Every structure is written in structure tokens, then in C-alpha cells.
Amino acid sequence: MTNDIERHSPEVWRKAADSLRGEANASDAVAKVNRNGAPLLGDTRDLFRPKTGDIPAQPGVYKWRDGEGRVIYVGKAKSLRNRLTNYFQPLYLLHPRTQTMVLTARSLEWMVVGTELGALTL
Numbered sequence: 223m224t225n226d227i228e229r230h231s232p233e234v235w236r237k238a239a240d241s242l243r244g245e246a247n248a249s250d251a252v253a254k255v256n257r258n259g260a261p262l263l264g265d266t267r268d269l270f271r272p273k274t275g276d277i278p279a280q281p282g283v284y285k286w287r288d289g290e291g292r293v294i295y296v297g298k299a300k301s302l303r304n305r306l307t308n309y310f311q312p313l314y315l316l317h318p319r320t321q322t323m324v325l326t327a328r329s330l331e332w333m334v335v336g337t338e339l340g341a342l343t344l
Contacts, residue, residue, distance in 0.1 A: 237314070256268045256269070256271055258270075258271060258272050258273055258276065259273045259276075260272060260273045260274070260310075263310065263312075263313075265313065265325060266324075266325050266327075266328070267309075267310060267324055267325070267327075269328060270327070270328065270329050270330050271310055272306075272330070274303065274307055277302050277303040277306050277307070277332070278302050278303060278332070278334050279301050279302065279303040279304070280301070280302065280334045280335075281298075281299060281300050281301065281302070281334070281335055281336070281337055281338045281340065281341045282298070282299060282302045282332050282333050282334040282335050282341055283296065283297070283298050283299075283332065283333050283335065283341050283344045284296070284297050284298075284299065284302060284305070284306060284330065284331065284332040284333075285330070285331050285332070286323060286324070286327040286329070286330055287327065287328060287329045287330075287331070288326055288327060288328055289328040291329075294323060294326060294327060295323055295327075298338070298341035298342055298344070299341065300338050300341075302332050302334065306330070306332070309324050313325075
């Protein structure tokens with residue numbers, strides 16, 4: 223029998239619980255925005271988070287870059303808006319590997335293409 227339960231240390235659970243408790247004050251944070259006009263998240267993603275309306279809903283390719291400008295992740299999407307907004311959820315909802323990636327990133331860029339096949343080709 224395989225164990226499909228993901229195990230975390232008490233510290234991870236404590237941080238998740240603290241974040242959930244903090245959601246009660248989320249309405250206060252929504253009033254504050256970053257330089258792009260996106261609501262603040264309270265972590266390093268605030269440095270580059272675009273407003274949801276500024277992300278195209280077309281197919282495309284996106285790149286996450288670190289502080290040195292190195293590409294740390296490349297992805298494709300049928301809808302850039304739908305895919306990229308997933309990365310800006312509260313951290314406790316993201317897989318630990320994804321959390322590490324988005325917190326390491328210092329910029330996000332995308333390229334719109336005509337079709338999903340075009341995104342895959344890129």
C-alpha cells in the first residue's frame with residue numbers, strides 16, 4: 223500500500239494556520255496595491271505581480287526569472303490569464319515546489335501566440 227499523504231513539519235502547518243487566520247484581515251490588504259495596481263500579497267511576488275486584467279487571456283508562453291535574470295521556469299498555457307493567476311494564490315494553497323519557485327522569482331514575462339500548438343512549439 224502506498225502512502226499518498228503528504229507529510230509536513232509542525233512549522234509548515236503552523237504557517238498554514240496563521241495564513242488562514244490572516245484571511246479575516248484580507249479586506250484590509252485588498253485596498254493596498256503594488257506599482258502595477260495588483261493587490262498586495264505580502265511576499266516577494268508583490269515586486270512584479272501584474273493586475274489580472276493586464277494578463278492576456280490568449281494562449282502563450284511565460285517565463286519566470288530570478289534576481290540575476292536567469293530563467294528559472296518556462297511554461298505554456300491555453301489562457302495565460304487563467305494559468306498565471308494560479309501562481310498568485312495564497313502561498314499555503316501552492317505546492318511547496320511551486321512556493322519556492324514563485325518566491326525565488328523576481329520577474330515574470332509572457333509572449334502571446336495564436337494557438338496552443340504555437341505555445342507548445344515555442
